[in-house]
Amino acid sequence: MSAAKKTYARITTKTLHEMKANGEKISMLTAYDFTLGGIVDQAGVDVILVGDSASNVMAGHETTLPITLDQMIYHASSVVRGVKRALVVVDLPFGTYQADSKEALRSAIRIMKESGAHAVKLEGGEQVKDSIERILKAGIPVMGHLGLTPQSIYKFGTYTVRAKEEQEAAQLLKDVKILEEMGCFGIVLEKVPAALAAQAAASISIPVIGIGAGSQVDGQVLVLHDMLGMNKEFSPRFLRRYLDLDQLLHQAIGQYSADVKASYFPSKDEQY
Numbered sequence: 001m002s003a004a005k006k007t008y009a010r011i012t013t014k015t016l017h018e019m020k021a022n023g024e025k026i027s028m029l030t031a032y033d034f035t036l037g038g039i040v041d042q043a044g045v046d047v048i049l050v051g052d053s054a055s056n057v058m059a060g061h062e063t064t065l066p067i068t069l070d071q072m073i074y075h076a077s078s079v080v081r082g083v084k085r086a087l088v089v090v091d092l093p094f095g096t097y098q099a100d101s102k103e104a105l106r107s108a109i110r111i112m113k114e115s116g117a118h119a120v121k122l123e124g125g126e127q128v129k130d131s132i133e134r135i136l137k138a139g140i141p142v143m144g145h146l147g148l149t150p151q152s153i154y155k156f157g158t159y160t161v162r163a164k165e166e167q168e169a170a171q172l173l174k175d176v177k178i179l180e181e182m183g184c185f186g187i188v189l190e191k192v193p194a195a196l197a198a199q200a201a202a203s204i205s206i207p208v209i210g211i212g213a214g215s216q217v218d219g220q221v222l223v224l225h226d227m228l229g230m231n232k233e234f235s236p237r238f239l240r241r242y243l244d245l246d247q248l249l250h251q252a253i254g255q256y257s258a259d260v261k262a263s264y265f266p267s268k269d270e271q272y
Contacts, residue, residue, distance in 0.1 A: 011087040013185035020207045026219025032075045038082030050076040052091040057225040076115035092122045094151040104131035123149035125175025144179040148191035180204040189213040212238035
């Protein structure tokens with residue numbers, strides 16, 4: 001049973017460790033702009049991820065790969081200006097950390113200095129160890145990301161569930177330990193079997209946030225546009241839509257257009 005919920009005036013990496021220790025679930029959502037970032041924060045979400053999913057939902061790309069570091073900094077700085085309580089974590093985009101740990105550090109420093117965010121997130125375990133270590137040594141908090149890693153989609157060739165086979169599952173359990181030992185403050189586990197995710201979360205002291213990883217982890221994350229029902233074409237099993245915003249927006253915008261054409265807007269009360 002979870003302990004009674006404590007009120008946190010500000011969420012930090014230390015807060016998240018305390019929440020896991022107390023058995024309190026962690027809520028995490030994406031945001032990419034000032035207005036929605038502020039709304040998500042005011043609604044009480046603990047962690048806001050400025051995800052490279054902006055490449056998909058904001059820019060219309062097929063994958064997360066095209067988004068640039070400059071674009072991520074733009075989105076992150078917009079979100080940070082609207083947030084007062086949540087911890088803001090920013091994805092390091094593809095190509096900014098995989099090949100060169102020095103470049104990884106430069107990228108992370110730019111995000112922290114130019115956006116005002118609180119931490120960075122990057123995909124991979126043992127294979128990006130040098131980059132993680134260099135960023136952490138500079139005093140920048142790092143969140144890991146294992147399982148389905150969208151920046152590697154062309155290697156996988158599919159968005160199907162990862163780590164179903166014994167060898168990949170063993171590597172994932174090894175990687176969560178490596179990330180913890182290096183000093184990462186948390187890990188996102190994406191689209192892995194629920195039993196494996198539960199085992200991973202129980203094996204380490206840092207929070208594990210799931211997306212398509214079952215309920216026995218330390219928290220959950222979804223893409224904001226998906227859970228609000230703004231994206232009808234994306235319907236994985238793990239997604240719960242809390243609103244049909246696509247329909248509501250169509251209705252409101254359609255009504256506005258009709259009112260303008262019929263001279264119903266503006267009315268006399270809406271004029272000077």
